[in-house]
Amino acid sequence: MTFADLGLSPKVVSAVADAGYTQPTPIQAGAIPHALEGKDVLGIAQTGTGKTASFVLPMLTRLEKGRARARMPRTLILEPTRELAAQVEENFVKYGKNHKLNIALLIGGVSFDEQDKKLERGADVLIATPGRLLDHRERGKLLLNGVEILVIDEADRMLDMGFIPDIERICEMIPFTRQTLFFSATMPPEITKLTEKFLHAPVRVEVARAASAATTVTQRLVKSMSKPWEKRDVLRKLIKQEEEGLKNAIIFCNRKVDVSELYKSLMRHEFSVGALHGDMDQRARMTMLTNFRDGKLKLLVASDVAARGLDIPDVSHVFNYDVPIHSEDYVHRIGRTGRAGRLGKSFTIATRNDTKYIDAIEKLIGQSIEWHDGDLSTVEESEGETDAPRRGKGAPRRAGRKDEGRERKPRGARHDAGEAAAPKAEADQEVQAQPAPARAAAPARKQRDWSNEGNRPPRENRNYRRRDDDDGDTPVGFGDDVPAFMLIEAKV
DNA sequence: AAAAAAG
Structure with a gap:
């Protein structure tokens, strides 16, 4: 069995060969022919089984006919996390190298501008996390009624993450004439219900876990x-x-x-x-x-x-x-x-x-x-309270950390307080405590955004225990060799 | 009890 046998177009087959693959995996062999015929597919497969290519490859073949119109993407792929969405994009780039397709990645945490431009230009492939996708739609930058193929990936994980209502909303925005490719590692009842609602006579392709x-x-x-x-x-x-x-x-x-x-x-x-x-x-x-x-x-x-x-x-x-x-x-x-x-x-x-x-x-x-x-x-x-509740009577409580009630705060306030700001401030102190060489080699810090630090307790009032007090022998500095990854402004 | 995802 080869990729050409599955009915994929020559452009796709050649890109796959260039990537070094010769044999389709079971999920690919099972799903691709049906996906190419335009049927709905219910794929039950773990990651690491070649699942991504099982929808990317047939989509590329099917996208060879037709053209995208402004703000009307032709296909939509939903992923639960930003990294996974980016990973799927990489797959489209890799296997779509013989195609001239516009690919747009809509994920949170990055600016809208570039995403808007890509939508405006007309996207053949839209890869998104649910929140940012809905955001674009509410802003009127996105019409979903031209979507011909919808992919819902990692459905059970979307369920875990509470995305199912969003997924249902999105499904309802897309014409029912679409083709739907639906993937999940497991089939809990909620997911089964979802497939019954949104898939039409799906072909079920199930593959065993990759070697356990x-x-x-x-x-x-x-x-x-x-x-x-x-x-x-x-x-x-x-x-x-x-x-x-x-x-x-x-x-x-x-x-x-x-x-x-x-x-x-x-x-x-x-x-x-x-x-x-x-x-x-x-x-x-x-x-x-x-x-x-x-x-x-x-x-x-x-x-x-x-x-x-x-x-x-x-x-x-x-x-x-x-x-x-x-x-x-x-x-x-x-x-x-x-x-x-x-x-x-x-x-x-x-x-x-x-x-x-x-x-x-x-x-x-x-x-x-x-x-x-x-x-x-x-x-x-x-000695101490290892089995006792985290914050029992005598347990000293650190100022400004672990803000309880975070859940009850409005979403917008989330990043303002607590976890992002406090450890960062603490890290700064540690950096300052280091000897000169490391700092000398580091680039000047970009101007810091203080706008969201309003809730932070004043520096002098904080009385954190230095985390390192009991942390073994603490090394000092990096010498002149500052690794490249340190040069990014990482707020960890 | 925690993580993720919109800002």
Whole structure:
């Protein structure tokens, strides 16, 4: 079976060959012929099965006839996260290199101007996250009644993220004469309902999970005491111990603040490290991801934004700095390594507070995970409230952090207070605490935007404990060698 | 209990 056998056009077949692919994957072989015939497709497949190409390739073939009109895109692809949307765009560029297609990427966190221009010029392919798409439509810059092909990707994840009402709205804006290609890794009842409502006589293509993670990924649990600096210490030792086979690694944290804290800590310890979470500005997100993919960063500390779908080939290690609370997330996280039949290693740092989550994970994967170096029974907790609520009576509370009631704030106020501003300010102090060489080599800081710092407590009133007080020996400076990724204005 | 997505 070749790509030409599937009925794809010569232009597409040649681009695929140039990309080095010869054999369609099962999802591609199953979906492409039907997609080319104009049928609705319900694809049940995980990422890493070649799912993206299974809609990109037939779409390219079908787009060869016809032309886009201003503000009326011909096709629309919905993705749950910005990075995934950008990744799909890359696929269209790669496989569409023999076509002259206008591609527009509509995602949040970047300016409207360029997106408006692309819409105005007429987009053959529109790739979007739901929020920004609806925003453009409300501004009258976008008409969806010319859409011939609609792709809904990662539907179950959209469900998790509460996007289903948006998806329904969008589906209702598009003529029912369209073709719909619908992909989901799992089929919970809500998703089934959605397919019944919006797909017409779909061809169902289901492929088994790519070789289950269990067979290609070595999984280990690593005991730790529960204080952050203790966990960081465990992690650093683990990284150093694994150094030999460690080509690159993703380190997952459960929370964004922890991503940012761990990132800064690893920076101070001179690891080659980047960070990725949803509160970072979009440029920093992209840069971090690109640098990690290109091997300029060895470690990437990330929230679950990176757990699914991102195509980062050949990650040698996954570290779970936190045990994921949802056991499915564990499977997604460790699935970032051991891809395409390669071997991967995963280490999950576990504290006494995590036992019930570990039990749930072991139940889900149907096997128990080996301890790397003895189990938790040997762990003594340092004095303090490890099992107590995070902020019990005596527990000192840090000013200006962890603003409770964040959820209740109007959305617009979200970025103003708390997490973005406070850690940044704290980071500044640390930078200043560093010796001259590193600063001398750094470029002048761009003028800082103080407009959203109104809610920040005055500098002199803050009494944070320096995070590093117990963080092991703190290295100093970078010398003259400032890595390229540091030169970006990353608000991590 | 947390993440993501609109500004």
